[in-house]
Amino acid sequence: MTSKTTASSLLDFFFRPGMPYALAAIRIATGAMLAYIHLIWMLRMEAFFGPNALLSSEFIRGLHAEQWKWTYLANTESTMLAWVHEVVALTAGGCMCLGLASRWSIPIAWLATLLTAHRLAPFLFGLDQIVLMLTMYLCIADSGSVWSLDAHLAGNKPPIASWNNNLATRLIQLHLCVIYLFGGLGKLRGWMWWDGSATWFTAASYEYQSSSLLWIGSVPTLGAIATHATLFWECSYSTLIWNRWTRPWMLAIAVLVHGGIAIFLGMITFGVMMIVANIAFIDPLAVRRCCSLGDRKV
């Protein structure tokens, strides 16, 4: 391949116009999850923000003193201001889900959630990483042009295949590959992922358990197969997901692994969002066909 064709393939990979259906599905789920995340913060506002917070503003400022994690929420003790911030963030997440004023609601939801994340960093986990990642990339796409109130108000015109939809999709795909690759490489360092006991020790964690998976201890071979399948799937995801023959298998295992995390390890929000992120690897027109089938059945 000449350098000219390589450059042209690279430009085509990132900037070929793409339809917004897969991104719209991701937008709906991510917006709903953002709204839910902020609703949960609001359940215990006094514990998370203000003068009686578990982690005082002073502590957070000290924690981030040598980091670029500025948020105005770490410079105020006002619970009222935090309430306003969270209501704005929840509303923006709701609008993002409904596709209302998407051009504005998605960036506002992302920025508000990011500022909250810097204020409450020690409370965060994988869910926040994946939701902020998806919202950041949705900011550059036209995901509100279908399956949205914006589209409805504009008369449901056919969407435009646009370069920024494809760019957002590619960035989500590549970022997801990085997450899985390093997730897998991290596990390669652990002996439990090699001797096949990791599934048991994950399932037997009282703090994580939501549904019992302890029966797997009486079938150790099955536990070991699940452990090794997770390890090899995670390590190979970033290469095999790009091949059209292996992609369906990679996506099917993603649903099984993350579905298992959601059902058995009590992280339903994280499990769901990881499955949602994998929609980026489904052809947008296939996503539209799936949703059309759903419409017809209804």
Added chain:
Amino acid sequence: MKPTRDPTELRECPPTWKWILLILVSLHLIAVVAEPLRFFSQSEFQSSPEFLAIRRWSAPYVEWLYLDHGYFFFAPNPGPSHLVAVSKESVQPQTTSQVAELGLQLDRFATVFPDRTKQWPRLLYHRYFMLSEFYNNTFAPDRLLPEDMADEEFVVRWKRDRIRYERLQSSLSNSLSRSLGAERVTLHRVERILLTPEQVLRQAWRLDDPRALVLLEESPRPLPPLGPVAPSVSLPMLGPGVASENEGIPR
């Protein structure tokens, strides 16, 4: 993936913009891998200089956009969980012999987090779970052993970590004493060690068995005389009351 063509209008990116955007996208993708590369390439000896340089150079972007993750999910191994038990007195509510006999009784404390009966929905519970893991990760002992004092760099790092831990303790204590209506509270770090299939399936230990709880100490213990090397991961066969090294934090 195959090109997605639909009989609709196409919006192309202007050719000049494509090259500018490609450079920006490349820089962004370097920032995305900057933290995992730094995180994976550090050892007790050094951090890989080129990855450290990339991470430092991209710090404002990586940190503010919340891209500074190592993606260490349940890695390198699923580890024990950590809880924070809060007592209204400065002493723990059980004697050492009671703990040895009955295990650690969490209901004797004023409050414990995470607690799925008090923190609901599940996402709220998980927020408290992450806080208790953070508290344990931030821990720095209240003093150093004489053999550790010889390493100046280690002492400087310990002092810095200890200050951070004390500030965290103070912040949590202030908030919890107000919410519990106590003059002052004491925080205890508790570890729930991993149970083997043998213990759960044959010896019928429940996952919340108090014998699996270990009250972690605030002060370091002098190393025992040379002998057999202890395992680095706390497994329940060590029995209650035995603290251990904390491995991979599942976040």
